[in-house]
Amino acid sequence: MVYFALLLLFIVSYSFYYFGKNRALKIKFTGDQKLASLPDYYGYFLVLVVFLPSLIIWFILLLYKSNFQELYVMSPTLFPDIAQWSDAKFGLIMNKISNLALIVNIPEADLLKGQTSLLNMSSESELIAAKNLASFDSIYGWSIVIVFILLPVILGLSISRLINQKLNVQPIVEKIIINIIRFSSIVAILVTFGIFFSLIFEAIKFFQYVNFADFFFNTAWNPNRAWVISSGETVDPEILKDAFGWVPLLTGTLLVGSVAMFVAIPLGLASAIYLAEYASSKVRDIAKPIIEILAGIPTVVYGFFAALTLAPILKNFGDSIGIDISAESALAAGLAMGVMIIPFVSSLSDDVIRSVPNSLRDGSYALGATKSETIKKVVLPAALPGIMGSFLLAVSRAIGETMIVVMAASLRANLTFNPLEPATTITTQIVTALIGDVEFENPKTLVAFALGLSLFVMTLILNIIAITIVRKYREKYE
Amino acid sequence: MVDNNNFALKTNNVYVHYGNKMAINNVALDFPKNEVTSLIGPSGCGKSTFLRCLNRMNDVIDSCKVEGSFIMNNTIDIYRDDLPIENLREKIGMVFQKPNPFPKSIYENVAYGPKIHGVTSSQSELDDLVKESLHRAGLYDEVKDRLTDVATGLSGGQQQRLCIARAISIKPEIILMDEPCSALDPIATAKIEDLINELKENYTIIIVTHSMSQASRVSTKTAFFHLGNLIEEGDTSKIFTKPDKEQTNDYITGRFG
Ligand SMILES: Nc1ncnc2c1ncn2[C@@H]1O[C@H](COP(=O)(O)OP(=O)(O)OP(=O)(O)O)[C@@H](O)[C@H]1O
Ligand SMILES: [Mg+2]
Numbered sequence: 001m002v003y004f005a006l007l008l009l010f011i012v013s014y015s016f017y018y019f020g021k022n023r024a025l026k027i028k029f030t031g032d033q034k035l036a037s038l039p040d041y042y043g044y045f046l047v048l049v050v051f052l053p054s055l056i057i058w059f060i061l062l063l064y065k066s067n068f069q070e071l072y073v074m075s076p077t078l079f080p081d082i083a084q085w086s087d088a089k090f091g092l093i094m095n096k097i098s099n100l101a102l103i104v105n106i107p108e109a110d111l112l113k114g115q116t117s118l119l120n121m122s123s124e125s126e127l128i129a130a131k132n133l134a135s136f137d138s139i140y141g142w143s144i145v146i147v148f149i150l151l152p153v154i155l156g157l158s159i160s161r162l163i164n165q166k167l168n169v170q171p172i173v174e175k176i177i178i179n180i181i182r183f184s185s186i187v188a189i190l191v192t193f194g195i196f197f198s199l200i201f202e203a204i205k206f207f208q209y210v211n212f213a214d215f216f217f218n219t220a221w222n223p224n225r226a227w228v229i230s231s232g233e234t235v236d237p238e239i240l241k242d243a244f245g246w247v248p249l250l251t252g253t254l255l256v257g258s259v260a261m262f263v264a265i266p267l268g269l270a271s272a273i274y275l276a277e278y279a280s281s282k283v284r285d286i287a288k289p290i291i292e293i294l295a296g297i298p299t300v301v302y303g304f305f306a307a308l309t310l311a312p313i314l315k316n317f318g319d320s321i322g323i324d325i326s327a328e329s330a331l332a333a334g335l336a337m338g339v340m341i342i343p344f345v346s347s348l349s350d351d352v353i354r355s356v357p358n359s360l361r362d363g364s365y366a367l368g369a370t371k372s373e374t375i376k377k378v379v380l381p382a383a384l385p386g387i388m389g390s391f392l393l394a395v396s397r398a399i400g401e402t403m404i405v406v407m408a409a410s411l412r413a414n415l416t417f418n419p420l421e422p423a424t425t426i427t428t429q430i431v432t433a434l435i436g437d438v439e440f441e442n443p444k445t446l447v448a449f450a451l452g453l454s455l456f457v458m459t460l461i462l463n464i465i466a467i468t469i470v471r472k473y474r475e476k477y478e
Numbered sequence: 479m480v481d482n483n484n485f486a487l488k489t490n491n492v493y494v495h496y497g498n499k500m501a502i503n504n505v506a507l508d509f510p511k512n513e514v515t516s517l518i519g520p521s522g523c524g525k526s527t528f529l530r531c532l533n534r535m536n537d538v539i540d541s542c543k544v545e546g547s548f549i550m551n552n553t554i555d556i557y558r559d560d561l562p563i564e565n566l567r568e569k570i571g572m573v574f575q576k577p578n579p580f581p582k583s584i585y586e587n588v589a590y591g592p593k594i595h596g597v598t599s600s601q602s603e604l605d606d607l608v609k610e611s612l613h614r615a616g617l618y619d620e621v622k623d624r625l626t627d628v629a630t631g632l633s634g635g636q637q638q639r640l641c642i643a644r645a646i647s648i649k650p651e652i653i654l655m656d657e658p659c660s661a662l663d664p665i666a667t668a669k670i671e672d673l674i675n676e677l678k679e680n681y682t683i684i685i686v687t688h689s690m691s692q693a694s695r696v697s698t699k700t701a702f703f704h705l706g707n708l709i710e711e712g713d714t715s716k717i718f719t720k721p722d723k724e725q726t727n728d729y730i731t732g733r734f735g
Binding site: 357359360362363364365366367368369370373377378381382 | 538571576579641648
């Protein structure tokens, strides 16, 4: 219904474009004055006038639907003492009325036993309220039709009468459009800030249970100790002293990330050099998109590749040469992740290597340098900032990666720098914190936000550095 | 004029094609030792193409096919299979139209060639060579206090002189210059022209230019190209005062090109 109405609104708005334009074109010019704006703008003007108010009213209706419902149903004429009700009682009765509304219009013979008794237990005014609620939906539906069809048509027709040769709509239209665009970008920014602040607020709640220093500097991670706490209870921070030390998570994250970069940097850089300097354009056109597919494979696929294929192979290989490799080693997760981020390094580095001007290569060749000397001593140093930028972007992708480590890395916090041992990561622990069956206000759950915030800040800083470097580099040659 | 043995480079029967398109058509041109020869002609006539044949820079372009004989110092065929291209370019340096210093320090720019070819055996020898090259390029006094600064921070004219210093740092016999002043203002141009006049004591210079006055100021020999053909060559003074060919006359008097 709503979508149908929305479609109608689009059609109506669209037809008003032609209506407005034609109206402007049909104006009989008096004197030698011409139209104040281009004819198209009269069309745009009507479209905006018709479309925007309906859209805004629709949003309000959508946002406050439940409020309108209550206002309509819970009138003081039916329930004279409603002003004295507590919130709980109000909610209870509203609930009952909602249930009643589902059955109140069904013929008595078709009702189930329980439903009949519910009807019998209800007061007269509750039944009336239920009938009102049942009719609310159709009223709501009709109001949408009015908003989407009648209102635009009336608005459009009446405002189109204002169109005359002196009405300059162009600045109005442009102002409205600029504001729509501005609004959109503000929304995007607000959402980012919203995410950031919701992280902060929840993290603050967490830090009411746990000391700052205990979180950032303690090396013991045993979140299960927080089981004992029930919500709202104030607890001695001593109990949680050794529960939420994030150091092993940080080292685990860095360990897995290092393994990943150990794979991605050499492979990515080598393929970037090959693509940019040696491959014929035909090979490049085929190979580059194929490499980029690596980044497009769902991470869950890498996850089970690491857990089910890579880890056993590594373990068997370790056994055969007498090294003990854990089934949940940081190595397996890091290797899979490294493969995933190869394209971040190779694609971006390929672009920066290719953007090194050919005049530099010519200059080197003209001095009698070979191709490999030219690449090593001129091209790569010139492209280095951009290449570093690609590394940093890849790192920040690696430490934020979740699915692979959830599937392939361990859950056990282990303060180690040995990739053959199990290790857990920040993202893994965020997931375990949130899928636990503890209530939300428990520090065991809230720690997810503290971890999320730290991760957010870490990747943010890496990204800012990377983007600054890449941008600086671009400026140099453009 | 000059006796037959005193040519740094002799070319004969030169044809160049880009794919199926002919860019140079049967050109024969000799370059006297320790003199400046300028190549002139309207845009697209093949001056750069011909110049780039002389240090085999056209080898980088896949579609480019070069035929003909190129004999250096009356003995060496520069397109011979067993002559490493790197050794050839050590002997024949090049300066490009747009200054192209590497994004390294001024010092490293000049030291690049000597390091690659291993011409110096110690750091102090290399320092001296860099200093000497900058000196001869007339740049040393301007940059002596900032040899470690990045070269891209120099002015366009300074960058071009740095590129010349870079080219002479490996002591080539011939220096090719493709419109070396076209990106520079008259003052920077005058400096480069003075420099060319000094350099010809020790080097054979072949310069492509669009400026007749530059050609007459710096060169003793001039060759006029048109549509891939060598129309006329000879003493600069003769070409610019009483050329044999009508086309040459039309070009230098500005009637076409
Ligand atoms: N890489 C290339 N591929 C194909 N054709 C080329 C290439 N380089 C040059 N040409 C063609 O060869 C001809 C000669 O070009 P060249 O650059 O030698 O001219 P030029 O005399 O140096 O001109 P200008 O004075 O404008 O520099 C031109 O027709 C040009 O289009
Ligand atoms: Mg040219």
